[in-house]
Amino acid sequence: MSAPETDDRSGPSARSGNTFVGDAWVNFKRWNLKAVRNPFVLVVSLVQPIIFLVLFTEVFGNVAGGAVNQGLPGINYETYLVPAIAIQVALAAAITSGVGLVNDIENGMFEKVLVTPMSRTAVFVGKTAAEVFRIAVQIAIILGLGVLLGADIVTGVAGAVGIIAVGILFSLWFVAFSNAVAIITRDQESTIISANLLQFPLLFLSSAFLPLEALPGWIQTFARVNPVTYGVDAARSLMVDRDVMTVIDVAWFGGTLDGVAPGVAVLVGLDLALGAVAVALLSRASSSDVK
Amino acid sequence: MPTRDTAGPGDRSRDGNDAAAAASASAAAIDVDGLELTYADGTVAVDGIDMTVPEGEFFGFLGPNGAGKTTTIKVFATLLSPTGGAVRINGFDARSDSRKVRESIGYMAQETSIDPELTAAENIEFACEAYGVPRDARTDRVDELLDLVDLADVADKRAEEFSGGMKKRLDAATALVHRPPLVFLDEPTTGLDPKARNRLWEYFRRINDLGTTIFLTTQYLEEADQLCDRLAVILDGEIVADGSPSELKREVGGEVLDVELEGGQAAGERAADIAREFDAFGDASVAETEAGISVTAETAREHGTDLLVALRDAEITVTGFNIRAPTLDDVFLAITGEELDADDGEVAR
Incomplete structure (x- = not known):
């Protein structure tokens, strides 16, 4: 074999191109590679939303379609449901972010990365970027499947891209949440359970599956403060090309954007708030100050 | 390779x-x-x-x-x-x-x-x-x-x-x-x-x-x-x-006499007391081990048998003994007074 000292003379002083972007890219690649290595997780986090999409449209299509048609004449239930399923995908996929962090802590990679000269912010930016990328791909798959099932993206490709963007904005607060839970519990099962526990109440107590008017009063009240309502209504506005935001009524632009903008604003605020909490917890966990 | x-x-x-x-x-x-x-x-x-x-x-x-x-x-x-x-x-x-x-x-x-x-x-x-x-x-x-x-x-x-x-x-x-x-x-x-x-x-x-x-x-x-x-x-x-490992071993001084005993901890304690008061060893270091006692002294080789006789007189049964050069284990024993046994199921956290 060749002895280490016989070839080129690159060492720490020859650190090439480890910029912030470079460090983020290295981690982006690792997390994508891990995702591809674990196709089971990729598939399972898609299967549940797909089951929802197929079952709901087939089972409730006729009944729910009537309720939908009262508020949105000419919109079939498939079209109504697809934006909600897109948000569900974002929610389900975001849970795995915290799980990944716990795994990294458990198998020592978390500490191993802390000892490298990489920027710690870039490390987490890269990881989150990989998760966002995966969520975008999964939402795209759901949109395609929805169209096959008879949904209609009225705004076309631009609208589809918009829906993906809303899905990403929606996912970030839950990514932050699941990472925060991961750091606090440092336990895989607790992270999965606590994030999963929230998934169904959040989805059902919102405008995701039925128009709010068709739901009991207490659900309508909860739905007003439920982030899912804002994400779904913004995505749905893009889907049907009209303002279907149910909980905030604005007339800033006139038309579809009046349904999208308030939802986006609320989600950005939520992302920043929970993101700050997660960042604070992460930097405490990776700080070298004695604890 | x-x-x-x-x-x-x-x-x-x-x-x-x-x-x-x-x-x-x-x-x-x-x-x-x-x-x-x-x-x-x-x-x-x-x-x-x-x-x-x-x-x-x-x-x-x-x-x-x-x-x-x-x-x-x-x-x-x-x-x-x-x-x-x-x-x-x-x-x-x-x-x-x-x-x-x-x-x-x-x-x-x-x-x-x-x-x-x-x-x-x-x-x-x-x-x-x-x-x-x-x-x-x-x-x-x-x-x-x-x-x-x-x-x-x-x-x-x-x-x-x-x-x-x-x-x-x-x-x-x-x-x-x-x-x-x-x-x-x-x-x-x-x-x-x-x-x-x-x-x-x-x-x-x-x-x-x-x-x-x-x-x-x-x-x-x-x-x-x-x-x-x-x-x-x-x-x-x-x-x-x-x-260095050899310096530390030298610091232990002399040679090591390991004595295996019958009668468990009680016998070990009694034997250790006898060895400590054994004038021929000078300022020996005596430690109880799992099998018996371990005595480190300059004169361990010359007077080892005398100790064995003293133990017999005290009706402590010696089942085995060995005189050897010190190892790092002895260094550790001498410094800390306890055995360092990593295989003892105590895996570090």
Whole structure:
């Protein structure tokens, strides 16, 4: 074999191109590679939303379609449901972010990365970027499947891209949440359970599956403060090309954007708030100050 | 078995060393002055450690569980900030210049740290990228390290399929990607079978031969004896002895008489009392062991039989005895008054 000292003379002083972007890219690649290595997780986090999409449209299509048609004449239930399923995908996929962090802590990679000269912010930016990328791909798959099932993206490709963007904005607060839970519990099962526990109440107590008017009063009240309502209504506005935001009524632009903008604003605020909490917890966990 | 086919440590000129040399005129890889670390809950883990480890040395840090070994090594690797004292690693201050320290060291944590979902080659490649090994050197570096730790034939297998020993070797390889002039190994062989342990020792010797300074913590005395140029023994956060293995053994003084007894602990206690009051041994150190007692004295050989007679007179049954040169175990026994037995089921946390 060749002895280490016989070839080129690159060492720490020859650190090439480890910029912030470079460090983020290295981690982006690792997390994508891990995702591809674990196709089971990729598939399972898609299967549940797909089951929802197929079952709901087939089972409730006729009944729910009537309720939908009262508020949105000419919109079939498939079209109504697809934006909600897109948000569900974002929610389900975001849970795995915290799980990944716990795994990294458990198998020592978390500490191993802390000892490298990489920027710690870039490390987490890269990881989150990989998760966002995966969520975008999964939402795209759901949109395609929805169209096959008879949904209609009225705004076309631009609208589809918009829906993906809303899905990403929606996912970030839950990514932050699941990472925060991961750091606090440092336990895989607790992270999965606590994030999963929230998934169904959040989805059902919102405008995701039925128009709010068709739901009991207490659900309508909860739905007003439920982030899912804002994400779904913004995505749905893009889907049907009209303002279907149910909980905030604005007339800033006139038309579809009046349904999208308030939802986006609320989600950005939520992302920043929970993101700050997660960042604070992460930097405490990776700080070298004695604890 | 791969062998080194070129020059020895003398003519190495690895950039890491150059960088470190440029940063500081001192040739110390590790320079510690009054290191203290007190945890937030008030636990004093390290209580005023001074040490200097020159470049190229294989340095052993020996102590029982909870003595402060891991805390110390984590401070050196910038994972913990000292609460007192000064730590310079490769000439850089561990607190204020932590990034430079990280660039110039390799660190192998006590718990095996690899990504099980990636292959062996991918794990090393990730480390190359993390440490900024130039792109055109990466492929060669990965191959070279896979060779070094004998994992070339499983390069494309996922690490989760590996045995504990293979994972440790892969972990060691990832700590070397940037050819650091200084490598920290935190109990690298704990939990490994003797064969896997021997194999790792061989790699550590090899990289040390290439000029890399190694700082190793261990609770295996044999490991320290086999590998290290110099040792420090840490107990309750303080260094209680240091020197080369042979110096430490000499310090024990004389020879060791091990006596095996029947009658368990009670017999051991009585025998120890008799040995302590045995004038012919001078100021011997007497310790109770699992099997009986162990007496270390200049005159152990001459007067060993006299002790056995005295024990018989006291109606203590001797089932065996042995006179030998001291080992590091005896050093440890003499310093701490307790046996250091890492195989005792007490695996370090």
